[in-house]
Amino acid sequence: MSKNVLIYKSFERFWHWMQALLIFFLAATGFEIHGTYTFFGFENAVTYHNIAAYGFMILIVFAVFWHFTTGEWRQYIPTLEHIRAQLNYYLFGIFKNAHHPTKKTVLSKLNPLQKLTYFGLKMLVIPIMVISGLLYMFYRYPQNQGVESINIDSLEIVGVLHTAGAIMLVAFLITHLYLITTGETPTSNLKAMLTGYEELEGEEETAVENSETLNSKI
Amino acid sequence: MKKVFIAITLFVLAVTAAAIFLMPNQQDQNKVDKLREKYSTKTKSSVDHSKFETLKKDFNTPQEVTAACNTCHTDRHTEVMNSSHWNWERQEYVKGRGIISIGKKNAINNFCIGVEGNEQSCAKCHIGFGMTDKTFTFTDQNNVDCLVCHDNTETYAKGNEMSGYPDPKLHLSNIAQHVGKPKRTNCGVCHFFGGGGNNVKHGDLEKSMFEPKKIVDVHMGTDGKNLQCVDCHTAEKHNILGKVYSLSSMNRDRSTCEQCHTESPHKSSVLNEHNVKVACQTCHIPVYAKVNSTKMEWDWSTAGKLKDGKPYEEDDADGNHTYLSIKGSFKWGKNLKPEYVWFNGNAQHYLLGDTISDTTKPLVLNKLLGSYNDRDSKIIPVKIHRAKQPYDPVNKMLIQPKLFASKTGEGALWKDFDWQRASEVGMKDVDLPFSGQIAFIRTEMYWPINHMVSQKDSTLKCIDCHTRTDSRIANLKDFYMPGRDYNKIVDYTGTGIILVTFLGIAIHGTLRFRSSKKRNIKK
Numbered sequence: 001m002s003k004n005v006l007i008y009k010s011f012e013r014f015w016h017w018m019q020a021l022l023i024f025f026l027a028a029t030g031f032e033i034h035g036t037y038t039f040f041g042f043e044n045a046v047t048y049h050n051i052a053a054y055g056f057m058i059l060i061v062f063a064v065f066w067h068f069t070t071g072e073w074r075q076y077i078p079t080l081e082h083i084r085a086q087l088n089y090y091l092f093g094i095f096k097n098a099h100h101p102t103k104k105t106v107l108s109k110l111n112p113l114q115k116l117t118y119f120g121l122k123m124l125v126i127p128i129m130v131i132s133g134l135l136y137m138f139y140r141y142p143q144n145q146g147v148e149s150i151n152i153d154s155l156e157i158v159g160v161l162h163t164a165g166a167i168m169l170v171a172f173l174i175t176h177l178y179l180i181t182t183g184e185t186p187t188s189n190l191k192a193m194l195t196g197y198e199e200l201e202g203e204e205e206t207a208v209e210n211s212e213t214l215n216s217k218i
Numbered sequence: 219m220k221k222v223f224i225a226i227t228l229f230v231l232a233v234t235a236a237a238i239f240l241m242p243n244q245q246d247q248n249k250v251d252k253l254r255e256k257y258s259t260k261t262k263s264s265v266d267h268s269k270f271e272t273l274k275k276d277f278n279t280p281q282e283v284t285a286a287c288n289t290c291h292t293d294r295h296t297e298v299m300n301s302s303h304w305n306w307e308r309q310e311y312v313k314g315r316g317i318i319s320i321g322k323k324n325a326i327n328n329f330c331i332g333v334e335g336n337e338q339s340c341a342k343c344h345i346g347f348g349m350t351d352k353t354f355t356f357t358d359q360n361n362v363d364c365l366v367c368h369d370n371t372e373t374y375a376k377g378n379e380m381s382g383y384p385d386p387k388l389h390l391s392n393i394a395q396h397v398g399k400p401k402r403t404n405c406g407v408c409h410f411f412g413g414g415g416n417n418v419k420h421g422d423l424e425k426s427m428f429e430p431k432k433i434v435d436v437h438m439g440t441d442g443k444n445l446q447c448v449d450c451h452t453a454e455k456h457n458i459l460g461k462v463y464s465l466s467s468m469n470r471d472r473s474t475c476e477q478c479h480t481e482s483p484h485k486s487s488v489l490n491e492h493n494v495k496v497a498c499q500t501c502h503i504p505v506y507a508k509v510n511s512t513k514m515e516w517d518w519s520t521a522g523k524l525k526d527g528k529p530y531e532e533d534d535a536d537g538n539h540t541y542l543s544i545k546g547s548f549k550w551g552k553n554l555k556p557e558y559v560w561f562n563g564n565a566q567h568y569l570l571g572d573t574i575s576d577t578t579k580p581l582v583l584n585k586l587l588g589s590y591n592d593r594d595s596k597i598i599p600v601k602i603h604r605a606k607q608p609y610d611p612v613n614k615m616l617i618q619p620k621l622f623a624s625k626t627g628e629g630a631l632w633k634d635f636d637w638q639r640a641s642e643v644g645m646k647d648v649d650l651p652f653s654g655q656i657a658f659i660r661t662e663m664y665w666p667i668n669h670m671v672s673q674k675d676s677t678l679k680c681i682d683c684h685t686r687t688d689s690r691i692a693n694l695k696d697f698y699m700p701g702r703d704y705n706k707i708v709d710y711t712g713t714g715i716i717l718v719t720f721l722g723i724a725i726h727g728t729l730r731f732r733s734s735k736k737r738n739i740k741k
Contacts (some may be wrong), residue, residue: 014225035686036702041702042680046488054236058229090726095733111449153591156698160705167712178723182730 227458297456328605341382426509469563511550521546556599560588612653
């Protein structure tokens with residue numbers, strides 16, 4: 001009883017891959033600016049990083065708009081329900097070929113651990129990166145005429161926060177890449193994010209029902 | 219698909235808009251072009267001095283020339299007599315001291331130490347005649363030396379050890395008929411040779427600057443705009459802009475890059491923002507002493523050694539003195555990277571008679587003030603001249619020795635080679651106590667580097683400072699700089715987290731792979 005369902009809509013996929021690309025590029029240029037290695041050259045790295053940062057912020061604006069107009073933001077409301085079961089699955093069940101403890105549906109396509117992680121990213125890490133990044137770009141030393149309220153005397157707090165956030169994002173990216181392979185089959189998650197469609201169990205009726213509920217909620 | 223196209227189009231549009239917004243402003247390039255244009259046309263004198271009858275006579279003394287100048291340029295001498303070039307001192311407010319008079323008369327350096335008692339020789343670079351000793355009166359207008367600055371024949375020269383009088387063989391009448399705006403040669407004869415030889419003091423001002431190539435100095439390059447000193451060091455009533463911080467204390471009357479180039483000369487706003495904390499010179503003068511060596515170390519304690527009862531000298535391969543019996547041992551340097559300090563335009567000096575509070579550390583004779591948190595400070599390049607020079611360990615005072623005399627027996631070190639006597643006579647000359655004991659203390663002098671500006675393509679690159687290894691400003695630790703600094707806790711913990719992540723994935727992945735294999739076998 002499974003059916004190929006559109007689980008990731010076109011904008012969602014565009015946003016996801018664009019974000020993936022930008023985060024990867026921002027990390028690559030950012031850690032060069034941090035002094036971790038040399039690749040593009042410091043000056044280029046700064047230029048590219050700034051351009052990519054503008055791209056990322058524009059993307060965020062579009063994504064926020066999309067999430068609120070479609071009501072998809074509800075997917076990310078964290079819940080403690082089944083979180084233990086989900087943890088147990090990744091720590092033990094997965095080795096015994098157990099089933100995923102939570103059912104993936106169009107209305108609830110994220111498992112409880114995903115909800116929590118993505119919520120943390122969207123509400124904490126990304127805002128920290130954007131705010132500290134904007135301060136990096138627009139801070140003015142007090143003696144230079146500019147926007148008085150963003151005068152800062154030291155870059156240290158800004159710099160350290162921006163680095164800490166970047167490290168969290170890199171750690172997330174690595175884990176995320178690995179967890180792609182933990183779908184129904186090793187490639188089913190990747191395929192879903194590329195095509196938008198995934199074979200979901202008993203989805204036929206609920207899919208229609210859910211989209212109706214969603215629409216009525218808006 | 220339509221939606222995707224709309225989304226992509228909007229995104230691309232937005233990024234393009236941002237890129238255009240951030241693009242360099244083409245107007246900025248015009249700033250330099252306008253300057254180039256301005257300095258391409260050389261001004262011509264509006265009068266021909268060789269036509270004036272007053273200048274055609276035979277001058278018996280240089281004072282007569284000055285008097286002749288004054289017949290037309292009435293009162294100009296009073297302007298000169300108000301300037302530091304004449305007075306060798308200026309009134310300045312120094313924190314902790316109040317308003318004081320500071321200058322060659324009371325400041326001590328770590329080259330030839332001080333003027334007091336040695337005027338007859340030092341006055342070769344005084345714009346006056348007859349400064350034989352400290353009794354020289356600064357009120358006789360005819361003693362103002364107009365020609366040393368305004369001679370355009372490049373023949374005027376002051377005699378050695380003649381208290382500022384010109385070489386008697388000079389054809390003063392011819393020189394007086396060919397005067398004009400000062401050229402590099404006029405300024406250079408003194409400012410390139412301070413400290414008793416070429417490039418001894420500054421490091422960025424030396425004889426190659428008489429006719430430099432652009433590669434040495436982009437402004438004065440004869441193959442470029444060929445600027446003269448006074449194009450930047452402009453003067454109002456003979457009060458010339460520009461400070462030498464071996465003697466000056468206050469942040470005023472400075473000649474700056476910004477006076478022509480403005481505070482935002484770059485296309486890139488990131489670079490312009492640097493100007494708040496970084497002086498132009500820091501990036502644009504990556505090396506100094508590009509042509510000839512400059513003196514970096516001077517050890518007075520070895521002075522006085524004689525061979526067969528006679529003073530001698532030793533030179534290095536480039537012809538620089540490495541030892542002189544009269545002065546001690548030296549170290550020289552060429553093509554040097556400057557050192558970097560914070561500077562807000564104010565300095566504090568060791569003045570004659572000051573007590574040295576800590577004799578174990580190098581004594582800084584002209585401390586340049588500033589720090590990251592000081593809003594007026596910028597990072598500037600400096601040459602630091604390090605020396606060992608005599609001091610009185612009992613009174614804890616630097617010693618002003620008597621160095622120069624025209625003959626032996628007057629106590630001058632350079633004639634009698636007797637430190638004891640030279641110190642006694644020297645300190646008596648300046649009315650300071652001397653215990654009779656002499657020791658040597660390490661001292662430092664800071665010389666801001668402002669000349670030998672390099673061409674655009676050889677300026678410092680970001681990475682010269684923004685790097686963890688060998689940052690040019692590795693010594694300036696009072697602020698956080700991206701690329702150089704990082705928080706150890708964050709970086710080490712972060713590396714740990716990422717390693718643990720990889721390790722976890724490796725273990726998890728291996729276990730999954732094994733268990734799936736087992737299941738396949740079972741099947």
